Amino acid sequence: MKQSPASFNDFEAFLNKFIDKTISFLPNLIGAIILFVVGIWVCRIIRKFVKRIMISRSVDTTIQNFVNELLRWILYIILFLTVIQKIGVPVSSFLGALAAAGVAVGLALQGSLSNFAGGIMLLILKPFRIGDSIETKGHIGNVERIGMFYTTIIKFGNEQVMIPNGPLFSDNIVNYSRTKKRRDKIIVGIGYGSDLKKAKEILYTLAKECPTALQDPIPIVYVEELADSSVNLSLRVWSNTENYWDTHFYLVEQMKLSFDKENIEIPFPQTDVHIIPN
Known part of the structure; x- marks a missing residue:
């Protein structure tokens, strides 16, 4: 056309x-x-x-x-x-x-606004800081970053967890790094036939000789419980916060070695089967 x-x-x-x-x-x-x-x-x-x-x-x-x-x-x-x-x-x-x-x-974006408000409150109240070891929302780890909407935690297995600030601020927060000293409570059971006084002396000695355990406040050993198959002893020992886990693992290992050496029984669950002949 x-x-x-x-x-x-x-x-x-x-x-x-x-x-x-x-x-x-x-x-x-x-x-x-x-x-x-x-x-x-x-x-x-x-x-x-x-x-x-x-x-x-x-x-x-x-x-x-x-x-x-x-x-x-x-x-x-x-x-x-x-x-x-x-x-x-x-x-x-x-x-x-x-x-x-x-x-x-x-x-x-109500959730995002709530997270932003939570971030502001975390910034003002400061329940934790970067580098602190905290427990919240079922996770334990070190705080890597506090952002506008999310807080990043690095767990002890090096896993990264991002927690929204809104739910984080409204949840319970346990800060393990806020104080300079922490007290550990280690429970160990001995047999009813074992020497109770000797076991307590061993625990006191271990706490005294532990290189990272504090002697002020002094370590204390209690009889925690008379359980079904064991007498449970509780060792309460203080350490600097940065040495908490080193102290804990050292004492647990030395307990086993020392009790074995002194023939103090550490009971374990067992079942006795009785066969009744017809």
Whole structure:
């Protein structure tokens, strides 16, 4: 079909208008790209500057990480709004649309907002710090990172666990690193026919000779329980927090070796079967 002159003129006019718009828009686009690249660089400079100030003033590492992450989001949002304004998008209209969508987004992200609020409360109340050994939500490990939404824990088997800040803050938290000293309670059972006084003397001697056990407060040995098949002794011994597990494992091993050497029985579950002939 032969194209009419009117249709060709309309297409030519549209093409010329498109080219004119593109040429007029091109400086803004180039400027926006340059602004974006420079803005990313400036954001990094600001974050590094703020971090240096916090380090020079000995601000807690937990607060440093949290402020750094929060500052990153704020700076990137400001940069984004500046770039779209440079392109020609009215910021006021964009913010209005963003506010209208914010209600729906807020309802959809209630969990994330709860985690953010939990992170703020963890930052304010400081139930633990980075490097602390804690127990929470069924996990025990060292705190590696406290973020805006999640706290990262490295378990003793080197497994990484990320726990949402909201449930974490509302749960029970046991901090094993907050105090300088910890008291261990080691239970060991001996047979009813074994020498009770000798067993207690052995435990006192082990606690005294343990290189990482503290002697102030002094170690104490109690008769914990007269159980069904054993007399359970309880050794209470103090150590510095960083030496807690070394002290525990040393004493448990030495108990077994010393009791074997002194012929003190450590009972174990066993079943006697009596066969009654017909």
